[in-house]
Amino acid sequence: MGGAGHLSLDKMSLAVSLPDxxxxxxxxxxxxxxxxxxxxxxxxxxxxxxxxxxxxxxxxGRTQRVEAGDVTYTPLGKGHSVKNIGTEDLIxxxxxxxx
Numbered sequence: 001m002g003g004a005g006h007l008s009l010d011k012m013s014l015a016v017s018l019p020d021x022x023x024x025x026x027x028x029x030x031x032x033x034x035x036x037x038x039x040x041x042x043x044x045x046x047x048x049x050x051x052x053x054x055x056x057x058x059x060x061g062r063t064q065r066v067e068a069g070d071v072t073y074t075p076l077g078k079g080h081s082v083k084n085i086g087t088e089d090l091i092x093x094x095x096x097x098x099x
Contacts, residue, residue: 005034
């Protein structure tokens with residue numbers, strides 16, 4: 001994936017089993033100035049649910065501001081990146097769905 005700064009991923013433990021289509025469900029913390037570099041999803045899709053902080057989300061050349069309560073979705077075959085543009089950690093839930 002690449003990108004600057006520090007990204008912490010904590011896989012979530014659940015009391016129920018998830019279907020095989022769920023590849024990863026994790027809480028991500030991106031430090032100020034950090035970013036998840038642009039990458040294309042060739043075998044899966046990914047959704048982010050933002051919990052706190054302020055970020056800049058880019059998908060296919062379009063950039064938008066994201067903050068708590070926002071949801072993004074990158075389908076199979078598309079690419080995206082996210083950058084923390086705030087002064088606090090950008091915290092979000094990342095859900096990867098296998099194709």
